[in-house]
Amino acid sequence: MELLASASRVLRTYPLGETSLIAVLLTRERGLLRAVAKGARRPQSAVRAMLEPGAALDAVLYLRPRGLHLVKELSFRGPLPRPASDLEALALRLAPLELVLLTTQEGEAPAGLFDLLEDAFAADAAAGGIGWAAFFAFEAALLRVHGLGFELAHCGLCGRSLDPSRLRFLPGEAQFACPACGGEGLDLAPASADCLNAISLVRPSALAGRPLPAPVRRQVGRVLHLALSRHLPGYRLPRSLGMLGPARDMTAKE
Ligand SMILES: [Zn+2]
Incomplete structure (x- = not known):
């Protein structure tokens, strides 16, 4: 052996x-x-x-x-994570573990996955809870680790440059589109587009503990949920996030 x-x-x-x-x-x-x-x-x-x-x-x-x-x-190899301060902090700590488990096969090791999970726990430890912005950065990075990072600079349909203040998201294709192509899509508030831009660029620890206004959290959470559902085999909404109840349910309609 x-x-x-x-x-x-x-x-x-x-x-x-x-x-x-x-x-x-x-x-x-x-x-x-x-x-x-x-x-x-x-x-x-x-x-x-x-x-x-x-x-x-x-x-x-x-x-x-x-x-x-x-x-x-x-x-x-390090101290156990401190007891979570509340249910939300606990859910956001468990969700990255669950996402890795759901989307990784036995013996599979996408480059960068281990370091990404380490970074999520570093963010959790540094800020007394990873927080929503860093958790979303983890989800975006999980897509990148699997070669599925999302494109925010250009329309997914026509290829034109996207104006971040007029971004639409097409749930079926799970792509960002210009207003002309994305007429049926989800209209993203500028603050949500800013958040999506930020999380597509940095590691979770860069946003450790940073809170997000509830409307941004709901909209970005929903976009990520749809993108992960569409693109990443094995993904489903983590049970740990489900335990936060319908107010945090990323599948809920606006
Ligand atoms: Zn377009």
Whole structure:
């Protein structure tokens, strides 16, 4: 069996049998891996406290050619995320983990994905919560990591330069369009267009903790939800965001 030592981030765990856990890890070296942590649910297990969603670990795994890998050793690579200050902060911390899990196949490691998730957690730690602007930057960057970044400079249909103050979004195509082509589309407020421009350029940590006015949050959240739904296989609205209730439901109509 091959031995792998890699910086890792815990995406989630599942119980296995009476006393074990399956840990789903995003590893720097090999992307998403599922590994059995034997006995991790025993009360005296030292590993139990490490396998929290979002925990930054150094993992040593036995890689098996098929089936689940095995955890050999785990150690903390950094402190556990501090307890979230409220439900929204918790949801925005869990959502990036869930998005990576939904949109990444076992053994798949798109270049930049590990560093992107690290950056999201750096933003969370720096600002006492990642905040909506940085979370949206994470979603935009997730599209870029998969080669699906969105085009805001030119109309997706006719190719003309776009005026950021007169931007439309076509839900069916999930593209930005000029007023002439995007007549049926969603009319984006200038503040939403500004936000979309900002998040398409920077890493999440550059916008750490920055709040967004509710109308911008709803509109940009909806655009990103539609773009991710249309373009990124496996994507669906994270359950963690769903728990914020209909007021935060990005699928809701304006
Ligand atoms: Zn056009």
